[in-house]
Amino acid sequence: MKMISPDVIGQRKESSEVASKAKMSARSVRVFYSEVEAIKGIDLDIMENEVIAFIGPSGCGKSTFLRTLNRMNDTIEDCRVEGTVTLDGQDIYDPSLDVVMLRAQVGMVFQKPNPFPKSIYDNVAYGPKLHGLARGRGDLDEIVENSLRRAGLWDEVKDRLDKPGTGLSGGQQQRLCIARAIAVSPEVILMDEPCSALDPIATAKIEELIDELSSQYSIAIVTHSMQQAARVSDRTAYFHLGELIEVNNTEKVFTQPDHHLTEAYITGRFG
Template sequence: MMNTTEILKSIMQDPELNSQALLFNSADAAAKSIPILTPQSVAKTESKQADKSHQIKISTQDAHVYYGESEAIKGIDLDIYENEVIAFIGPSGCGKSTFLRMLNRMNDSIEGCRMTGKVLLDNQNIYDPTLDVVMLRAQVGMVFQKPNPFPKSIFENVAYGPKLHGLARDRYDLEEIVENSLRKAGLWAEVKDRLNQPGTSLSGGQQQRLCIARTIAVSPEVILMDEPCSALDPIATAKVEELISELAQQYTIAIVTHSMQQAARVSNRTAYFHLGHLIEVNATEKVFSQPDHELTEAYITGRFG
């Protein structure tokens, strides 16, 4: 069985490496015992040095999320720093997408879902009942797993948000916002001569970048991405990953991914979730090469997935 250092090397050097093959690395790995999750074993580990050198953009404090009586997120404390890319990884059903959606209250629309604790954006609790949720979702945008362009033209897809929020003074201003957003999304050169065509006429990868441009157009501070490449081919995935690195210069980005290779390629830090707990968060290279928690090591070495 590969050790964690070898796994990191393969992740970084081979973009085509199949993540499912990694999760089931060998029969020997599957046969080994998986650590038992106890309250004592769930102590989150994180580099102490990072706290002093980064400004906190989002902070969750004793965050719990419930679907009816079922607890999906179990008392998570996490700081997300300004202009970083943080990846959330873990087995299916571990709570990473629920946690991501909690960061801009997307879970509010789910019947029976409730949240306790605090989520602070620039030190303001986003669950304050007086807070404008529409404005929150402009500040903290979301890019979903499946590209979801509006049934409108390419231009109107990007212009919709600025119109809704009154961000454009006139038509010229609106056109400038649309062009700048498409440029930032790496799409302008491909669509500048067909802005009146339907957004749905684009390829899957182009549609996802259109959705990213739509998010950028309302001037967010944070961009949440829920498996943004899972429906894309390798070429389109590479373009989106390159875009993420460029966007991180201006935005704070949190990305949920099932691909450990992708987490290694795009993120500064990686957070590992397990059964609703945040097990470990640290610099991505350290998480993959020298994890502090045995559950993290068991996951990245393929002992369970």
């Protein structure tokens, strides 16, 4: 396990923020798909209780980078990851590490809602059961209710917990997936364009939820909607051709970005 350098990459030097700690740290992360280098050496910290947005044009590597944070790239053949990624100082690419445990600690929500073809209850209960987080039925009921409440879905589904999760609307399904992710008490939640398949009202609900969840979790969100990044995130990271161009407080990125590439992208002057 490598030591994390004490300087926090990409952090603004403001006293209120210097106090916060890095939850996850990526150092010199490179990702190759066979010979193609998709991520070219990225250093980035995800702080405790922050929402960080990854933006950039298609193919810039933002989703690839997001996936390195809970080793989702392991499932892709020919994909090779170099560098270190740590969670609370622990190297997540350590061969002795239990990947299933890691993915409970670093949960993920995908672009398209993907509930299991099971009941709403079982969708949420599946993870806690797998990880042995509940000691009995009563415990499990409590975890399910709490998770659904935190995902803002409880009132809408409490009378039909035994109905299939796939029968919910798109926005509800996505909140169900978020409930499923938080049921296993994660520390970090990764979201890969969680609202791209949702209408504006469902999107607003998810964004509201992200804001609430950020008091307990660190959240990294990939989004193609710059306005969404502006609305929900504390910091914004701009990726371009596999490199991290700029990471700054979101307000700064959207009013006076440091890098001209960031400026070109967010003002729509690309290509």
